Amino acid sequence: MTATRTERVAADVPNTVDVIERERMDELLVRDLADLFRYEPGITVGIGFGRYGIGDIRIRGLGGNRVRIQTDGIAVPDAFLIGSFSNANRNFVDMDTLKRAEVVRGPGSSLYGSDALGGVVSFITRDPADYLGEGRDAYFGVRMGYGSDWNGLSGGATAAFGGERWSGLVAVGHRQGREPENMGTNDDVEPTFLDGRWVHLRTKPNPQQRDGRSLLAKLLFAPAADQRFRLTVEGNEDSADTDMYTSRGFQQLTMAVNDRVLASDHQTRARVSLGHEMDAVGVHEMDAVGAGFADALDWQVYRQDSETTQHTVEERTLPAPTLADIRRREFNFDQRADGLQLNLRKGIDAGGVRHDLAYGLDVSRTRTRQKRDGLRIFPLTGVETPAMLPDVFPVRDFPNSTTTTAALYVQDEIIFGDGGFRLVPAVRVDHYRLEPEVDAIFAGDNPDFVAVDLTETQVSPKLGAVWHFSGDWSLFGGYARGFRAPPYSDVNIGFTNAMFGYTAVANPDLRPETSDGFEAGLRFNGDAVHASLSGYSNRYDDFIESMAFVGFNEEGLMVYQSRNVAQAKIRGVEFKAGVDLGALANGWDGWSLRAAAAWSRGEDEASGEPLESVDPLTGSLGIAWRGEAWGVELAGRFVGRRDRCRPRPTARPTTKARGTPCSTCTRTGISPRARAWTWVCPTSPTARTGARVRCRWCPGRA
Structure with a gap:
C-alpha cells in the first residue's frame, strides 16, 4: 500500500487512498491517464487543446511537479514548461502494463519526500504470476483495441513463463491514431480580429498523427519460497505530428503572418532496475523484542533515462523588405536518474500492543539538461542565422544541474488490543543538494551569471489514527507535513536581454515550499455496502513564483528573480460509496452501484483571490451488471459550474x-x-x- 509502504487493507489506512485494480481498468477500457481517473472526483488530468495532449495530474488542486508520480517506486521524470514551443510533460506510462494504480491524497512527504507536496500517484506493473494461474507454466496472449474518439488502433502481445525458481514475461505494445475528438464545432483556420486584437475562435482540435510503443520485460529468480530477485526493463515512447491550425494567421507578438506551423514531438523513457525481496529475515524461533533487525525487506537499484524533443517549423510572411522567413525551433529536455531504495519491516509485540515498524532509505542522483536551438531562414536570399531576437541560439534557460537526495524514514503502526485502534506516527529526513554546471552555451548567453549551489535539510512528520469503533464502522484522520525543495530551474534560472531592458538572476535564498495538512473521515465497510466521507484542510506556504519583478539594477535593467511569495489554503469534502445489490437481494444478483463526489475551495491568502487550479463540485454515478462471461455498465461524470474565478482585466495591462x-x-x-x-x-x-x-x-x- 503506497500510503503506508506496507501491505494494508484500505480500511486500516489513516487517510484517503484510491486503489484501481487491473480488473477495474479493463472494465473502464482504460487507454490513458484521463480514462484511468475519469470517475475519481478530486483528481484531474490536464489535457492540452492544441498540441501537447495530456499534461499533469492534479490532486486536491495541486499538480505538476508538486505531485509525485512513480512507477514501481521510481519517480517518473519532471515536467518542464517554458514558452509556446517547449513543454515536457509526465505522460510516460502505458496503461496495459499496469497491475494496479494507487493515489494518496494530500501531503505524502513523510514517506516520499520532496515532490509529494500535493499527493502521490503510484503505478505498479505486472509480474509473471499475474498471467500464470495455478498449475500453469506458460502464457501467451494478444490484445487489440480501437478507440473511435481518436480513430486509434492499439495492439500488443504478452508472453510469460514460470517454473519452480525462474519466471519471466515480455509484453510489447503499439498504438497509433489521430487527434482526439472533442465537442468543438468551429473549424476556422485563420484568426479573427475581435475587441482590438487577433484571436483564434477555432474549437476543433488541430490535425494530428500519433503513435507510440512500449516494452515491459521481467525476469524473476526465487532461490527460496520467501525470496525473489527481480530484473526489470521498461520503456515507453510516444510521437505526435501536428498541423498547428491554431497558430496560423496574424501574430500580434511578432507582427508576422504565420502561413503554416508544423510541430513534431517525441518523448521516451527507459529504466532498468534490479530488486530483491525477502519475506523472512533474521531469527524467528521466538517472537520477542530483538529477534533480528527486520522481519522482511526489499531493495532495488535503478537507472532511468528520459528525453523530450520537440521541433517546430513556422513559415511566415512579413512586411517589406523581409517579406518571408522560415523559423525552425528545437527544444530538448532530458534527465538521467540513478537511485537506491531500501525498505525494512519489523513487527514487535510488547504487553498487548503491537508495533509494525517500517523504515528505510532513499538515495537518488538526477542529472537534468535543457536546451533550445533554432535557425531562421530567409528563402528569398538564402541567408540563414541562429538569431531570433531576443535569443541567439542555442540557449539554455538554466545550467545543466545535478540534484542529489538522501533520505531516511521511519513509521510505526501501533496496534492496540485486538486492532480496534491504530496510531501511525511517521517521520522522514531529507537532505537535498543542487549542483549546477555552467557550460559554454549557458555562459555565452549569460556572461556575468554566477550559478549557486543549494543545500537543504527538511524534516517531515506525520501522525495518523484509525479507530474501528463499531463493527464495520471506523473513524480515521491525522496530520501530515509536506515539502518541495526549490527546483533547479528556479534557483539558477538566468538570462540578460539588454535590448529589451531586463535580466533574470539566481536566488540562493529560496526556501522549500511547505504544507500542513489535516484530514478526518468516517468509513463503513460491510458485505454489501462500503462508503467513505472525509474532510480536509491544507495550508501551503512559501510557494515559489518564477521570474517575479523585484526592481532595477545599477545598469537600469529590470530585474526578475524567483522568490517565495504565496500562501494558500485548500479545503474540501470527499465522498465515495458502492453497493452490491446482489448481496441485498437475490433478484439483483450481479448488479452494483457506484457513486462519488468532491467539493473543494481554495484561496490565495495574500490576495484573497480564488485558486483556479481547484476544481468545482464534481461527481460520478454508475450502475453495472456483471455476469460470468460479460458485463455492462452505465456511468456518468458531473461537473458543477465554476463560480469563483480570478477577476479578468478589462483592458490589456x-x-x-x-x-x-x-x-x-x-x-x-x-x-x-x-x-x-x-x-x-x-x-x-x-x-x-x-x-x-x-x-x-x-x-x-x-
Missing part, C-alpha cells in the same frame, strides 16, 4: 512600461515576462537599441 506613447492610442508597454513579448510604440525608438516595433494596441497592423 501595460506592466513595466517604457518608451513614449503611441501617437494613435497613447499607450506604451513592455512585457518581458516571456522573451518574445516585447513591444515599443513606432513613434519612438527603444531606449537602448533604436529598433522600431509596431504598436501592439492599434488595429490594422497587418
Whole structure:
C-alpha cells in the first residue's frame, strides 16, 4: 500500500487512498491517464487543446511537479514548461502494463519526500504470476483495441513463463491514431480580429498523427519460497505530428503572418532496475523484542533515462523588405536518474500492543539538461542565422544541474488490543543538494551569471489514527507535513536581454515550499455496502513564483528573480460509496452501484483571490451488471459550474512600461515576462537599441 509502504487493507489506512485494480481498468477500457481517473472526483488530468495532449495530474488542486508520480517506486521524470514551443510533460506510462494504480491524497512527504507536496500517484506493473494461474507454466496472449474518439488502433502481445525458481514475461505494445475528438464545432483556420486584437475562435482540435510503443520485460529468480530477485526493463515512447491550425494567421507578438506551423514531438523513457525481496529475515524461533533487525525487506537499484524533443517549423510572411522567413525551433529536455531504495519491516509485540515498524532509505542522483536551438531562414536570399531576437541560439534557460537526495524514514503502526485502534506516527529526513554546471552555451548567453549551489535539510512528520469503533464502522484522520525543495530551474534560472531592458538572476535564498495538512473521515465497510466521507484542510506556504519583478539594477535593467511569495489554503469534502445489490437481494444478483463526489475551495491568502487550479463540485454515478462471461455498465461524470474565478482585466495591462506613447492610442508597454513579448510604440525608438516595433494596441497592423 503506497500510503503506508506496507501491505494494508484500505480500511486500516489513516487517510484517503484510491486503489484501481487491473480488473477495474479493463472494465473502464482504460487507454490513458484521463480514462484511468475519469470517475475519481478530486483528481484531474490536464489535457492540452492544441498540441501537447495530456499534461499533469492534479490532486486536491495541486499538480505538476508538486505531485509525485512513480512507477514501481521510481519517480517518473519532471515536467518542464517554458514558452509556446517547449513543454515536457509526465505522460510516460502505458496503461496495459499496469497491475494496479494507487493515489494518496494530500501531503505524502513523510514517506516520499520532496515532490509529494500535493499527493502521490503510484503505478505498479505486472509480474509473471499475474498471467500464470495455478498449475500453469506458460502464457501467451494478444490484445487489440480501437478507440473511435481518436480513430486509434492499439495492439500488443504478452508472453510469460514460470517454473519452480525462474519466471519471466515480455509484453510489447503499439498504438497509433489521430487527434482526439472533442465537442468543438468551429473549424476556422485563420484568426479573427475581435475587441482590438487577433484571436483564434477555432474549437476543433488541430490535425494530428500519433503513435507510440512500449516494452515491459521481467525476469524473476526465487532461490527460496520467501525470496525473489527481480530484473526489470521498461520503456515507453510516444510521437505526435501536428498541423498547428491554431497558430496560423496574424501574430500580434511578432507582427508576422504565420502561413503554416508544423510541430513534431517525441518523448521516451527507459529504466532498468534490479530488486530483491525477502519475506523472512533474521531469527524467528521466538517472537520477542530483538529477534533480528527486520522481519522482511526489499531493495532495488535503478537507472532511468528520459528525453523530450520537440521541433517546430513556422513559415511566415512579413512586411517589406523581409517579406518571408522560415523559423525552425528545437527544444530538448532530458534527465538521467540513478537511485537506491531500501525498505525494512519489523513487527514487535510488547504487553498487548503491537508495533509494525517500517523504515528505510532513499538515495537518488538526477542529472537534468535543457536546451533550445533554432535557425531562421530567409528563402528569398538564402541567408540563414541562429538569431531570433531576443535569443541567439542555442540557449539554455538554466545550467545543466545535478540534484542529489538522501533520505531516511521511519513509521510505526501501533496496534492496540485486538486492532480496534491504530496510531501511525511517521517521520522522514531529507537532505537535498543542487549542483549546477555552467557550460559554454549557458555562459555565452549569460556572461556575468554566477550559478549557486543549494543545500537543504527538511524534516517531515506525520501522525495518523484509525479507530474501528463499531463493527464495520471506523473513524480515521491525522496530520501530515509536506515539502518541495526549490527546483533547479528556479534557483539558477538566468538570462540578460539588454535590448529589451531586463535580466533574470539566481536566488540562493529560496526556501522549500511547505504544507500542513489535516484530514478526518468516517468509513463503513460491510458485505454489501462500503462508503467513505472525509474532510480536509491544507495550508501551503512559501510557494515559489518564477521570474517575479523585484526592481532595477545599477545598469537600469529590470530585474526578475524567483522568490517565495504565496500562501494558500485548500479545503474540501470527499465522498465515495458502492453497493452490491446482489448481496441485498437475490433478484439483483450481479448488479452494483457506484457513486462519488468532491467539493473543494481554495484561496490565495495574500490576495484573497480564488485558486483556479481547484476544481468545482464534481461527481460520478454508475450502475453495472456483471455476469460470468460479460458485463455492462452505465456511468456518468458531473461537473458543477465554476463560480469563483480570478477577476479578468478589462483592458490589456501595460506592466513595466517604457518608451513614449503611441501617437494613435497613447499607450506604451513592455512585457518581458516571456522573451518574445516585447513591444515599443513606432513613434519612438527603444531606449537602448533604436529598433522600431509596431504598436501592439492599434488595429490594422497587418
